[in-house]
Amino acid sequence: MDLTDQPTALLPGDVRMPLLGFGTWQATGTEGYEAVLAALDTGYRHLDTATMYGNEREVGRAVQESGLRREDIFITTKLPPDRVGRERETLEASLEALGVDQVDLWLIHWPPSAAESIPMWREVLAARDENLTRTVGVSNYSTAQIDELIQSTEENPAVNQIRWGPMLYDRQRHTELRDRGVVLEGYSPFKTTDLSDPVLTRIAGAHNVSPAQVVLRWHIDHEIVVIPKSVTPERISANFDVFHFSLNAEEMRDIDALAST
Numbered sequence: 001m002d003l004t005d006q007p008t009a010l011l012p013g014d015v016r017m018p019l020l021g022f023g024t025w026q027a028t029g030t031e032g033y034e035a036v037l038a039a040l041d042t043g044y045r046h047l048d049t050a051t052m053y054g055n056e057r058e059v060g061r062a063v064q065e066s067g068l069r070r071e072d073i074f075i076t077t078k079l080p081p082d083r084v085g086r087e088r089e090t091l092e093a094s095l096e097a098l099g100v101d102q103v104d105l106w107l108i109h110w111p112p113s114a115a116e117s118i119p120m121w122r123e124v125l126a127a128r129d130e131n132l133t134r135t136v137g138v139s140n141y142s143t144a145q146i147d148e149l150i151q152s153t154e155e156n157p158a159v160n161q162i163r164w165g166p167m168l169y170d171r172q173r174h175t176e177l178r179d180r181g182v183v184l185e186g187y188s189p190f191k192t193t194d195l196s197d198p199v200l201t202r203i204a205g206a207h208n209v210s211p212a213q214v215v216l217r218w219h220i221d222h223e224i225v226v227i228p229k230s231v232t233p234e235r236i237s238a239n240f241d242v243f244h245f246s247l248n249a250e251e252m253r254d255i256d257a258l259a260s261t
């Protein structure tokens with residue numbers, strides 16, 4: 001499946017971010033390299049890594065050995081907040097480890113201190129203006145923290161990557177982000193979910209898929225980016241096999257309601 005065949009979120013600059021990506025936290029060393037290569041072989045075209053994950057070299061090696069064209073893979077990496085004042089050298093180290101000239105999305109991994117927030121955001125914007133990254137965003141930011149960035153620089157983050165899943169569903173937060181032109185990217189879809197929940201198992205049964213696949217499809221049907229991680233070959237492929245079914249409005253409502261039960 002080509003990047004252009006997959007459902008995507010549109011980011012500034014006409015950048016297309018596949019709604020289904022591959023998480024790589026705790027996927028390190030040979031195991032990480034093999035997982036990313038398997039993901040790319042399966043059809044994932046969006047990889048999520050971070051300076052803090054210590055696996056950018058393995059991710060980069062898998063990208064190179066996949067035989068895919070660089071422009072057909074969307075790569076995110078993240079800046080640790082303690083690198084204030086060293087933003088550019090941190091991104092250059094990421095690019096070197098990944099073996100690429102540019103990433104597709106660079107996120108501030110967590111909010112730095114209030115005093116450092118705007119200076120760090122300005123450095124991130126500068127890296128984008130120098131084409132070291134195509135788009136920029138944040139992770140683990142509240143709406144108020146995003147508003148501060150927008151008020152100070154008139155530049156909104158393209159993405160906010162936050163902990164998300166059916167049990168954490170928050171319609172208002174999704175709306176607040178959308179109103180500010182910020183794409184919601186969810187992380188830890190399985191760790192935040194009880195996969196034996198009766199609502200999920202019922203809906204999974206109706207579509208002849210697993211509860212994990214329902215969770216991923218629920219994100220996609222909400223147009224929320226989701227980045228499941230796995231180092232297990234069967235799970236890597238099952239987690240990508242979510243494009244042959246979709247959830248109806250009633251199923252979506254039932255899953256949304258899990259957050260309030």
Ligand SMILES: NC(=O)c1ccc[n+]([C@@H]2O[C@H](COP(=O)([O-])OP(=O)(O)OC[C@H]3O[C@@H](n4cnc5c(N)ncnc54)[C@H](OP(=O)(O)O)[C@@H]3O)[C@@H](O)[C@H]2O)c1
Pocket residue numbers: 022023024025026048049109139140161162186187188189190191192212213227228229230231232235236238239
């Ligand atoms: N920005 C942030 O602060 C932040 C924080 C956390 C995560 N993230 C990103 O989000 C990604 C995903 O989050 P996550 O790694 O925390 O958690 P996750 O994707 O919710 O869960 C990963 C765990 O679920 C297991 N798993 C995978 N597929 C499964 C399936 N089909 N059925 C049952 N279990 C399954 C994995 O096991 P195996 O690997 O053993 O198969 C692993 O133990 C991370 O890898 C990272 O890229 C970002």
